Structures are given as C-alpha cells and as structure tokens.
Amino acid sequence: MREMAKGSNVGLADLSDDTGSVIVSLRWSSATGDGDADVSVMLLNGDGKVRGDTDFFFYNHPAAPDGSVQLLGKAPTDGGSEDRISLDLTAVPPDVERIVVAASQYGGACFGELDDLRVTVADRGGETLLGFSIDDAGVESAFLFGELYRRGEEWKFRAIGQGYESGLAGLATDFGIDIVDDSADEDAAEGDPEAVQAVVEQRPSAQVPPSAAAEPRVTLPSQDTRGQEPDAGTTPRRTRGPRTAKKKVTLPRVAKKSLAENEAWRPARLFPAPTLKSDNERELRATSVLLSVMAEVPEFGRRLTAPFGAPAGRMQTFTEVTLPYGETPRRPDGVIRVERAGKLWTGLVETKTNGNPLRPEQVQDYMDIAARRGYEAVITLSNDVALEGCPPVAAKTDGRRKHKVALWHLSWAEVAHQAQMLIRHEGVGNAAHAWLLQELLSYLQHENSGCHGFQNMGPAWVPVRNGIDTETLCQGDRRAVEVVESWEQLIRQVCLRLGGELGQKVLPVQRAKRGVDPQTRRAALADGLCEDGRLTAELRIDSTPGVLTIVADLRTGKLRTSMEVMAPEGSYPLTSAKRLLRMLAEAPADLHVETLVEGGHGPRGTLERLRPEPADMLPKDGTRATGFRLSLFKGMGVTRGSAETGFIRSVDDVVDRFHAQVVAQLGPFERRPAGRSQPAEPAVAGAGA
Template identity: 75%
Template sequence: MIKGANVALSSLSEDAGSVVVSLGWCSTSGDGDADVSVLLLDENGKVGGDQDFFFYNHPAAPDGSVQLLGKTPTGDGSEDRISLDLTAVPERVERVVIAASRYEGARFGDLDDLRLTIADRAGEPLLGFSIPDASVESAFLFGELYRRAGEWKFRAIGQGYETGLGGLATDFGIDIDDSPEDDPEEPEQPSDAPVDVTAAQTVTAAAPEADAAPLPAPRTEEPAAPASAPTTTPAALTTPAAKPAVTRRPRTAKRKVTIPETMRKSLAENENWQQSRLFPASSVKSDREREMRATSVLLSVMAQVPEFGRRLTAAFGAPAGRMETFTEVTLPHGETPKRPDGVIRVERAGRIWTALVETKTNGNPLKPEQVQAYADIAARRGYEAVITLSNDVALDGRPVVEVKIDRRRKNKVALWHLSWTEVAHQAQMLIRHEGVVNAAHAWLLQELLHYLRHENSGCHGFQNMGPAWVPVRKGIDDETLVPGDGRAVAVVESWERLIRQICLRLGGELGQKVLPVQRAKRGVDPDSRRAALADDLCAKGRLHAELRIDGTPGVLTVTADLRTAKLRTSMDLPADEQGYPLSRAKRLVKQLAEAPADLHIETLLDGDTPGPRGTLERLRPEPGDLLPGNGARITGFRLSLLKSMGSGRGSAESGFIRSVDEAVDRFHQHVITHLDPRPAARRRRAPEGAPACFRPPGQTSASD
C-alpha cells in the first residue's frame, strides 16, 4: 500500500475478524529499537480513558480486543506483533490507531525498512505498508483500522511526530500531567500477605485544552494523506500556564496480583518435607506419561486463567472468548482414527475457533507424518489451526516440521509452534511482573511453572545441540572441517535456538525485553545468512551471538571458541564524556567493586590501536593502568569473563548448553547488575513530565 491508501479487510480475507498487526524495523548497528502503542478512538478522535491506550506498561485489554504480543527476532532485525480481535472492539470505538515511538533522543530515521504488515488468523499476510522517508521523527502513526458501513477498513498513514510519545498522546486526548497529587498512595500490604499487588496505571483521558495544539480532526470517508507530519511541540507540554489545576483523580486500571520473589518461611520441620503440589511430577516415568500429563496440565491452566490462555492463543489468531480445552480426543481419519494430544476451542459471538494440539516432551522430536495427519483432519473438519509443543525452538517464525497445506481448500489451516520455554516465559511474565486478576490465578500459574521446571516433567526447553555437534567440534580440532559442510549449518541453527531460549529465560526472570541482535542487512535470506555464519565457523572455529537487554548500558556478547574450549561473555561500555580520563577509570572500577576478580577490562581507543588491559584484581589498586600512555582518546571499555566450555551436546552438567547458560547468568548477575545504565546512549527514558506509567519500573524524572 502507499501512504494515504485504504482498503476493506473483507476484500482481502473472508475471515478478518481477528488479525495480527506486525511493526518491523532493522538496524545494522544492532541497537535500534522502538515501542509500539495502540489507541482506541471514539467518533471525536479521542481516547475514552486510560483503558483505551495500550503500550509496554499496559499491554492487553480485559476483553481481549487488543493484546501486545511483544517482540520477535527476525532474520535481520525484530518485529512487534499486536493481536486485534475486531469482533471484541467496543461499539463506541470508531478507529484503532497503530503507532510506535523511540526514546532517549533516538529518531526513526536511524532505523531501516520501517514496515507494517497485517495477517489473518491463519497467518496469511493480507497487506503491507512501508515508510521509506523517516528522518527526525521520534513517534510514528503507522496506520489505523476504522469502521465504515458496518465493516473494518485499513488506512496507511505514515505520519510522524518530533515530539515523541508525549506529543502523540496529547493529540489524542491523553493527559500527561505528572503530579504527586495525581497518584494516591497504594494501601500497604499486610506483612503476611501471600501476594504482592503491582501499581495500577495512571494514564487518564482529559478534555482538550483551549490553548493546546490542534488535535487531529475526525476522519471523513476517504481523506487524503496528511500533507506533512506534525512537528510542533503541543502547548500542553511546553507552556506551564496551559496546564489545568491539579486535582486528585481516581485510578481506573484494575490492580493486578503477582507472586512475591521471596516466599514466606516454610512451616516444615525440616528440609526433607516436600510441599504438596497440585501437579505432582515425582512419579512421572515414561515418555508417554510425560506427554499426557504435560498436555493436561497446560491446557487446564489455560482454560482456568484467561490472561494466560489468551496470551498463548492470541498470536495464533484465536478470538477472545470462552475457552475450553480437551485431551485424548479421538477423531476419524480413514480406517485408523487419530488421537491428538489435545484440543483448544474458543467461542465468541456464536462462532467456535478450534486448534488441535500435538505435544512432545523430554527432547523427543515431532513426527512430520503425525502433524500432517492432524493438518488434514483440521482441514476436513473446518478447524483453524494445529499447534505443536516441544522442547525445540522455532526460528524465523517457521514451523519446526514442514507439512503440506492444500491452499485450494476454502478453510485455511495454520500450523504454529510453541516451545516449553516460551510457555514458561509467558507464565513467569504474568505472575512475576505483569500480574493477573486474582491470587488463585497467580497460584495456578506458579504451580504450572513449578511443574515445567521439575526434572521429571521433560519440559525443559531446547537441550540438545544435535548429532552434528560432535563431528563439527572434532572437525575444528583437527582442522578438517571445510566451508560448505552442511553439518556446520546444523550447528549454527542449534546455536540460534539456544540463544533464543536464553533470551526467553532471562527475559522472564528480569521482566525486561531480551532479544538476540541480528546485524544482517534487510532482505538477506535466513538460509543464506546461516550458510555464511557456518562458513565463518569453519574458518575461525567460533560461534558468536549478541543479546540486547533492556535497561543495560550495552550489548551482551557471547562467543564460544571451539578451538580453545573457552566461552567469553563481554560487554562494551561507551566512555562517559564527563570528567577526566582517570576519573572515568576510577568510577568504572568503583562500580565493579563486587564483580569477580578475574573480570578482564580492556580500554577501547580510537582506530584499531589496542588499549591497556588487565584483570579487575590488578586494576583495583591502580585504576590508572587503564589509561593509554600516548594520550589517545578513550572511546569505551570492554568487560569480559572467560569460562571453560562444556563438550557434550546435551544439557548435562558437562554439556555445552549448561555451560553457556551458566556463563550468561554469571556475567549478568556479577557484572551487569553492578553497572550504572545512565551513560548508555540508548537507554529507554520517557520525556520529562511524562507520567510514571510511561517509564520502566525504577526510572524517575525530576518531577518525581
């Protein structure tokens, strides 16, 4: 589509009641990022209240009409996905605006290939819209879905703001005044309360001010594209006299329940007493029993905890509605009936969405012929999806197994994959960071998480580097591995799955976005990219990955050197421009007072000239040893930890996977947590004066 164009969704798909909107971009530097937001507007072009504004601190609507699904790594960048159940959007809403914003002075012109795509519930792309002319804008309206003559249409907008999220929010009637009086204190929790209650959102709709900047006018039937993007700062943000008198406003967002990180002291007489569990796993022995129990446990919790069930199915095009789940269902298939491990059914407005579920645990692979049979059954019976669950991690959004889908059939069947690590990640995000509606739901998710982590459950995620691992490692040792060897490509794919799993696990523990950094140029075929990485592995004997963790001052680098059997975790810190070089060195060493003594610190200089380096143990008494003797300009510091690499292909104590997990955890826990993120050039911050709910937890402004 081109800027200003519009199209009816019904002309693109017979079933466009539920769609997934994706916003994508890439950055060859690896540090480009943006946050998506969704606004529900009435006939006057304004939000009705904080419940109509969705962003990273308010990701989902209770009715399931809007859900931010988070970021997904792609072959050359990342994309944010948004699930929209248009049948659940309230009647008062006339337009659904899709936007994104950057922070800390970053502009959209620094990103490549801004694009929006919309897919139907089966994952089939319906339309695409690219924005090639982004420059100084820090916020963008990508497009909007709007009602017209009883149907939904999409309009490509491509309109930018220099005033960021604050300017965008103000234009649509959101009050961003941030005064302490606006935030009544939360009642204190009793000391013996079993759960924690997170702070509620504080965004509130406000009437337009008389002297504020003009707000977007209501759209007519088919308006022309805007001639130019708004570039002036709204007066409500810049003129103190324009702000209304401070009044105490009631909170409108529901309070959410989370599980405290530190549990109460146990009443057991000794540590040998095992707490009773809703889902016991100690007696599970056979693979068949593991699959049956894991499926039943997961599906039952999905049906009983609406937030969790919706979180897992929204990405698959399921509508928001009443969910029921079933196990061991027998379905006819020729002469031999088939029994999928589970069935998920969601009812909304008299229609039923159905997905067949096939589960594998304990590292067992999915069987293509089995999944193919379920896809054929789903097509004949009018079901919408087949969902596979296993310890494997899908790459590039592709299914783990390939099946043939007859596109000539009127009914489309989508094939989706979930890893057990993704299931655990979503459960942990809800009960530790985002919250659920009541304590019983939080407890159910806690029991599910305990079951998934039990050694007998078989749901431990990716845990095998594959049969190519040992031959490739030996080929590198004896220098017989040559470029073009297909086994090296298989190892690169396993490495990417491992890194993706580490991102999910770490992100769930921290409550932050953790994504692998992809530095390939847009348009590079993923298979070609992996072939190039495999050739590099053959030549250098190293596997390399980068992780971007929200709220940290740099990118975490992980390098596995198969020749030396060493793992290196490192992070480059940009040099603080304030103070003298010696002061910067002393400040860094002081921050790392509790870091391991064997931490390596290297000074980065202009050009390719190597800088001074040493261990933290040696540098503590003499930070000045980090300064170059020739007076060269310091551009930053590189912090590194080395660790022996496991040799086995599995996740056992001596396995490669376990050693990478431990190396990443050690670097994050003992190095990154001691660093001050404030000097980071790309740290997420909201503009001064923005409400506290616009900022990540722990971040304050001068007005706070």
C-alpha cells in the same frame, strides 16, 4: 498480499473471509543491531479522541480486558525485531470508530536511523493480507503506521506513514492524551504533593534510559473523574488522574519460611513429576497440565492463544479426543476451543517432550482433519524453538480447500516464560490463579517433566566440534549450518529465560545486511564457524548500558561473556575509570577490563590488579579512551551429562553469572555539571598518577 501505498485504503473483507481477528505486525531492522521502538495502540471515538485511560495501550498497559487489543511483544527477526498486536475486531466496543497503530522512540533516537520500516496485517489463519513499507522516515521520533476504521459493518485499513518530530508527546496530544513535562510536574508538586502521582510513565521507571529522563511524560484521562465536580470548600484537583484498574496479584520472589522439620521434606505438588516413567506418560501429563491451567487462568490462556488468532472468550480444553480420519481415526494430544458471540475457534494440539522430534506425517494428518472439520489451527509444542525461515516441522496446505488452517509452534521455554512473566512481574486476577501458574512452572522445571525446552545441540554437534579440533571441517558443510541453527535456538531460549526472570525485554541482536534472507545469513555464519571455530551471539537487555556478547570458542573450549560500556563525552578519563571500578566493587576479581581507544585497543587487566591503581586502565601516550570492555571467561564444562547438555548448561551459567555479577551493577557514568569550570585533571605519568 496487497501492497499498500501511503494514503491508500482497502476493506479487509475484500482480502479474506476470516478477518474477525487480525494480527498487526510492525517491524524494523538495523545493520548495526542498534535502535528500537515501542508500539502503542489508540482506540478513538467519532471525534478522533480516546474515550478514556483504557483506550491507550502501550508497554505498561498491554491488553484490554475484553480481549479486543493485546500487545504480544517483540519477536526477533533477521537484522531487527517485530512487534505484533492482536486485534479482535468482533470485541471492539461499538463507539470506537478507529484503531490507530503507532510506534515511538526515546533518548533522542529517530526513525530515520532504522531500515525496513513496515506494517503488515494477517488474518486469523496467519495469512498476510496486506503490507505497507515506509521509506521516507527522517528525524521523526514517533510514527503513525496505519489505522483500522469502520465503514458501516466493515473494517478497512488505511496506510498512514505520518511522523512526528515531537515524539510520543506530539502524537498523544493529537488524540486527546495529556502531556506533562518535567517543569510542569515540579510546579504541580509544589502546590499539590499528590499531583505527581497522577503522571503515568510511558515506560517503567526502572527501564527508562538516562537519556530519556527529560522527555515529556504521558498522562492518561481517568474515567473515574469525568463529569465529577469538586467538593465545596476544597481546592480543585486535576481532572485527570491515575489509572484505577484493579490491582493484580504477583507472587513474592522469596518464598515464605518452610515449616518442614528438615530439608528432606518435599512440599506437596498439584502436578507431581517424579513418578513419570516413559515419554508417553510425560507427553500425556504435560498436555493435560498445560491445557487445564490455560482454561482456568484467563490471562495465561489468552497470552498463549492470542498470537494464533484465537478470540478473547470462554475457553475449554480437552485431551484424549478421537477424530475420524478415513479408516483409521486420529487422536491429537489436545483440543482448545474458544467461544465468543456464539462462534467457536478450535485448535488441535500435538505435543512432544524430552527432546523428541515432531513427526511431519502426524502433523500433516492433523492439518487435513482440521481443514475438513472447519478448525482454525494446529498447534505444535515441543522442546525446539522456532526460527525464522526454519520451522520445526513442515506441513502442506491444500490450496483447493476454501477453509484455511494455520500451523503454529510453541516451545516449552515460551510457555514457562509467559507463566513467569505473569506471576512475577505483570500479575493475574487472583491469588489462586497465581498459585496455579506457580505449580505449572514448578512442574515444567522439574528434571523429570521432559519440558525443559531446547536441550540438545543435535547430531551434527560432536562431528563439527571434532572437525574444528582436527581442522578438517570445510566451508559449505551442511552440518555446520545445523550447528548454527541449534546455536540460534539456544540463544533464543536464553533470552526467554532471562527475560522471564528480569521482567524485561531480552532479544538477540542479529547483524546482517539489508535484504539478506535467514538461510543465506546462517550459511555465512557456518562458513565463519568452519574458519575460526567460534559461535557468537549478542543480546540486548532493557535498561543495560550495552549489548551482552557471548562467544563460544570451540578450539579452546572457552566461553566469553562481555559488554562494552561507553564513557560519556567530555568526561575525564581517570574519573570514568574510578567510577567504573566503584560500580564494580562486588564484581569477580577475575573480570577482565580492556580500555577502548580511538582506532584500536588500550590497556587491559583483571579487576583484581586494576582496583589498587585505576590509572593503569588508561593509555600512557595520551590516546583518548572511549570506553571499556568487560569480560568473563569460563570453560565449556562438557563433563556434566552429554557433551550437548553440558555445553547448553555452561552457556546458561555464564550468562547468569555475567548478568548478576557484572551487568546488574552497572549504572550511568557521572557527567560533569554543565556550565561549571573545573580544574584540569593531572596528566597520567605513571601507575600512581
């Protein structure tokens, strides 16, 4: 890997023979788990400006129709997160000379608060070609990480590392994107009520943090109005308007009323699952169902294969393919082929369902076949969720071969997540494609499909629980590490499922010291499990006021979900307490509310007891309340199915309940209007104050 210095450049062809498609990754970390940034990509012409609205890619506009750019979203890493961008350089329009990769923060945050700012570029086979670290970030709220640019027929990469204190507004202005602040919007609205509709938010309105509400917004140039003159006798309209892309189809969350005579009638399904009898049948059916839908729904097929370096092009999929291998031919579960500009990209698929493990020797055979035949990838698909530093199956690559084969992994939970994101939130090209994805999702969620994702805590789970119960589990026990790995897989799957339902980013927060590798971190967590008998995880959900914490206490058999809500600076304590109780009017009566005070803990009680007397939430000694911790408790429920399955279902249940009944009801606290004098709030003398 080539390590880049600020301002340096390198030709991609000098680093690899396979750079027609690359994956650019931006990552950062935070010791506290706080902090995040949004990635953006700009396609620039020879003048260094965007050509139009379709040249700016960000959270609300993640992909180009020709597949040249696709934002693949965030993936959790130890201590932070990583944003990946797929760039098909063979599909970039010829009048685009530069591709700029940037990131921005919001809400007054700056990049100096994050650690390990780094960009890497990998080739189609997944091999990292170059890396560039930024170590001089300070008060900047936007950063240009790097750019790919043409030199003749070659693409080169330049390490930029330039920051903007003016945030996304300053960055976008430099590249020909209009910025309209709130005051300008109000003025425009007075003269033209439709002018406000011409503003494109950087983030969805439902997900803009309150602290970012006053930030400038990005208006993109509209291709439909370029070069057009206003009609005579009409008031000149703004020459830059809303994006006019074709509207995509999503399915309603609530299904239409059934025409069945009674509840015993079951709707006909395109992909029936009840008749499956064996694991072999489940694998064959699941592979065929998935690959056929990938080929038929371009958005879905591209979404799953772009991270593996596949180009945007015509896709065909196959099953029951026999390939020669010595004296005994091999038959992978499936083959994916994508054609673009006369070139083929090929990936072999190995599928497992119902919790069956991948076989390393089988995957190794497919890696060898792919290398001999010039295929690009081997894709494994199973219930397991891949973890950083802990692949579901290991395979060796013959370094003597010039042709490189990449080994990738998908979980069934990731497949279901992508299908749900498309049909519920982002949309697909037409209603037929949306229906196909819905049928796929129904199949994956059927209890007999075997595609339920991670559903077993592993063979070490019961011995570790027993060892904690009898206090015989010692630090350094490898079985405790295996349980920690299973716990992380479960939490990753919870994030995928919840994110698919909400249409929002849900990521695990991993608090680790800078530079700690995944295995060392997991070993430390395993030692903590042996000592206190607890598994802990934190989830960050977009548009929520805090981090959702999950604690599984294996000694007591209890699960606790909680979130800390901070009170605004300068607010009256009693006003904040009353406001919180009003927001939680529909929350469960057994919700525990604990007041957080400077240097310790304050009063606590159930919502049922505190509702009549909000003043009971406040310390009687006048100590300042900084916020509130909201918690729900539930038993692990190991009576349903096996102990492993019962535990996993319990975790799913408590997260769903806490989010629906508590988190979804929380909104911003009311702040005192600036500049107004208000009477002093009476001191809290007792419960009735």
